[in-house]
Amino acid sequence: MKLLGISGTITGSKTKIVVEKVLEEVKKNYPEVEVELLDLKQFDVQFCDGRNPSEYTGDTKKVIELVSSADFYIIGTPIFQGSITGALKNLFDLVPPTDFRNKVMGFIATGGTYQHYLVIENQLKPIASYFRAYVAPGFVYAHNNHFSPQNELVDKEVLERISALSEEVVFMQKTLKSTNKEPLLQ
Template sequence: MKIVGVSGTIVGKKTSILVKAVIEEINSIDSSIETKLLDLREYDMQFSDGRSFELYNNDTQRIIEEMSSADAYLIGSPIFNGSIPAPLKNVFDLVKPSIFRHKVMAFVANGGTYQHYLMIENQLKPIAGYLRSHVAPSYVYANCDHYTEDNQIVNTELLNRIHTLAEEIVHMQKVLRSEQQA
């Protein structure tokens, strides 16, 4: 089983830290699960424009390949102006929608206020629905108060939500896998 975590921004650190925290929890729950962090800050991703796969640069091809080979997804997004950032939307545009069908998709997000969590409900979950993914019932939202000045997650409630989300992802994917093998 392979779970890909996407840090869906090319700026800042908090989203990547949040995605990595969930991935680390997944690994502590079941070390046999392969995990991969796709931190978009580390890729020279081209914009999706309908060209053939071979015509994209190597970094863009690697993103498509990693997403296509995953059994489940952890999507991380900062919230800019009440919305997901363009690089994350671009990832969804690069990958064929059928790749996401019947796979687990979970979400983490971070923003400046407590109210921004609604972006997960109003934007990310509908994307998962369109893609026919199985959405984890929980999600994790963090704001600036949940991090220390050096971007460490210290809020106990947030750490508990991270653990719960990791458990849900692992459980859902194992159940789906067992049903597919039956």
């Protein structure tokens, strides 16, 4: 089983920090799960222009293949102007929707107001529904105040939610994998 953590931004560092924390929890508690981080900041991804995903080259092709080959996901985004990043939306546009089908997604968001957590409910979960993905019931929202001046997560409740999310996505993935011998609706 391969868990892909996605830091869905090309700016800032807080989202990546939270995604990495979830991946660390999974590695610590489930060493049999392969974990990998996709930090969009490290790739030069083209804008989706409607062509077949197999026709992209370079970093864009690598990113599409990395996302498509994962079994389940931790997807993180900062919230800008009350929405997910353009970089994450572009990634969702590049990857064929069927590559997310019947896979588990756990969500993380970071932001500067306490109301921005609603983006998970109002934007990310509907996108996952469109993909026919399974969504972990919990999520992690980290406000700027949850970090130290050195960008370390210091809020105890956020750290507890990170641990809970890591457990939920692995439990869901293992359960789906063990009970679904036949592929679900394609």
